[in-house]
Amino acid sequence: MNRKKVIVLGSTGSIGKNTLKVVEALEPDFDVVALGCRSNVRSLAGQVREFSPRAVAVAGTLDREAERSLSELGQVRLYRGEEGLLEMIAETEADLVVNGISGSKGLLPSVKSLETGKNLALANKETIVMAGTLVSDLARRIGVELLPVDSEHHAVYTLLHNRKKEEVQEIILTASGGAFRDLSYEQLKHVRLEDAVTHPNWNMGAKITVDSATMANKGLEVIEAHYLFDFPVSAIKVLIHPQSYVHSLVRTTDGFLYAQISRPDMRLSIQDALTYPRLQRSCIEPFELTGKSLSFEPVDPRKYRLLSLAYEAVERSGGYAIAYNAANEVAVEQFLSRGISFLEISSLVEDTLQDDWSGSTSRIEEILQVDQEARRRTVEILKKMKRIA
Ligand SMILES: NC(=O)c1ccc[n+]([C@@H]2O[C@H](COP(=O)([O-])OP(=O)(O)OC[C@H]3O[C@@H](n4cnc5c(N)ncnc54)[C@H](OP(=O)(O)O)[C@@H]3O)[C@@H](O)[C@H]2O)c1
Known part of the structure; x- marks a missing residue:
């Protein structure tokens, strides 16, 4: 073989x-x-x-x-x-x-x-x-x-298989709500780095764990779904699902919701990608629904400002999504080195997006240039805030 x-x-x-x-x-x-x-x-x-x-x-x-x-x-x-x-x-x-x-x-x-x-x-x-x-x-x-491989996109990819595009009304990405899901906006002013890098359901790298707490991760995933599935961003929704068992859903025009459900374990979607196009017996224990409860909540846009900013960025096209990502990377790096507070991550991204990022991004050189310029702009804002020299 x-x-x-x-x-x-x-x-x-x-x-x-x-x-x-x-x-x-x-x-x-x-x-x-x-x-x-x-x-x-x-x-x-x-x-x-x-x-x-x-x-x-x-x-x-x-x-x-x-x-x-x-x-x-x-x-x-x-x-x-x-x-x-x-x-x-x-x-x-x-x-x-x-x-x-x-x-x-x-x-x-x-x-x-x-x-x-x-x-x-x-x-x-x-x-x-x-x-x-x-x-x-x-x-x-x-x-x-x-x-x-991202569990949400792997779920949508699987759920859309053999479906005509016009049969799908909505893609619903689920979000755990991250480390601070149960805190109010006011309480977010006092959260610590140590708490932000601890995810309730998933064991992941530090950057993506902070992105889960701010929901920049879900923002990036909305943009990713928009391009991967060639689907209008207005028809991509996000729901908080604290248990992380349902990875995503699609709503078809005949009124049904289809979900993909499993343990929150990245090995499942990684295995499917490795064995593609074959499905192979899972290398982890089967997931049982007995005794489990599933709940869903709307997203509070004030608390998760970075999710709304991602929608705005992709709607504005040009290089806004690139600038969103670059500014967030710089901001999270600063947060991880204790240079800024948790809530300042989103305000830094928002301030960076105030610039004009509407230029062409059809070539790789243009994409890399927007990425570099957005990083430079975010660092400039940090300097004005006197967070870096
Ligand atoms: N973790 C998850 O469960 C998960 C789920 C869905 C999607 N993702 C996505 O997967 C990606 C990786 O996430 P992660 O959580 O696995 O991150 P991670 O634990 O921080 O690991 C990052 C990996 O990338 C390497 N790396 C960093 N900068 C590099 C560079 N310039 N050139 C080559 N290698 C570099 C690191 O090498 P060193 O160890 O040497 O620094 C490390 O091996 C992210 O885009 C994330 O959004 C992750």
């Missing part, structure tokens, strides 16, 4: 580690041919020992200790820097790339994967938020698959 050759990008992060767990559970169907991370060489070295890839890429700059750890990688081919990561993707023969890189740095690796004819399992939602049309067109032109 031919083993499927897989490249895992962001292998040392939450998505990457879950991907390798699924591969381990499904052995011997998969051959992990390459791994990539930013700087966590120690963790990467353990993965190299376990999965014996032909190549690894370390995209970031390394401190002395991480440089020393490079020797632990053994005989594997090593690529360095962001360019090196792209070279590794281009030069390594593979059937599928799983992109679990966090943030906008995931965009070029996604594009390179598609350009070199590899199917792409996409956890990196920023790829679609920044370049949805370009990336979807590219996948179509090259004739490769774009497989959503």
Whole structure:
């Protein structure tokens, strides 16, 4: 039997580690041919020992200790820097790339994967938020698959299968409400970093956990759904579902709601992307509904300002969604280093979006330029706020 050759990008992060767990559970169907991370060489070295890839890429700059750890990688081919990561993707023969890189740095690796004819399992939602049309067109032109790994988009992708577009009235994305779901807007003024990085239902990286608490994550997902499913943003709704069992729903024009339900565990959608187009027996325990309750609540727009801003950004088209993402990345980084308060994340994004981001973003260079300019603008605002020198 031919083993499927897989490249895992962001292998040392939450998505990457879950991907390798699924591969381990499904052995011997998969051959992990390459791994990539930013700087966590120690963790990467353990993965190299376990999965014996032909190549690894370390995209970031390394401190002395991480440089020393490079020797632990053994005989594997090593690529360095962001360019090196792209070279590794281009030069390594593979059937599928799983992109679990966090943030906008995931965009070029996604594009390179598609350009070199590899199917792409996409956890990196920023790829679609920044370049949805370009990336979807590219996948179509090259004739490769774009497989959503984000649990909500995997759910919608599955629910829309074999359905005509005109039969679908609404897509409903569910949101857990994040770490501060039960707090009032007033109470959000006093929340601590330690609490924001603890998610009630999911175990994820720090950035996406903070994004869940502000609902920037759901904002990015609304934009992602709009491009991935070519669906008007006005027909994409969000509901708070505290238990995170229902990943998303679609409402059909004949009045039915269809939902996808499972444990909140990323290994499920990762497995489907890995085994596509086959469905394979799940590597985790089945989910039982007995004894579980499901509840749904509307979103409070004042408390989750970043969700409304995402709708506004995508409605305004041009580069607003790119600026939204870039400003949020800078703001969350500041929050994670204790430079700003939790509520200042959304006000920073809102202030950045006051600029004119309506220019063309049809080429990758234009997209990257808006991303850079929006970051610069957010940093300028931070300086005015005297939060950075
Ligand atoms: N976690 C989830 O359950 C989940 C669910 C749905 C969607 N997603 C999406 O998946 C993506 C990853 O999320 P995560 O929670 O897995 O993040 P994470 O735990 O923070 O991991 C990020 C991974 O990306 C690598 N990385 C960061 N910057 C890089 C760069 N410039 N070049 C190459 N690699 C880089 C990191 O390497 P180092 O370890 O060396 O820093 C790490 O391996 C995000 O877009 C997120 O929105 C995540």
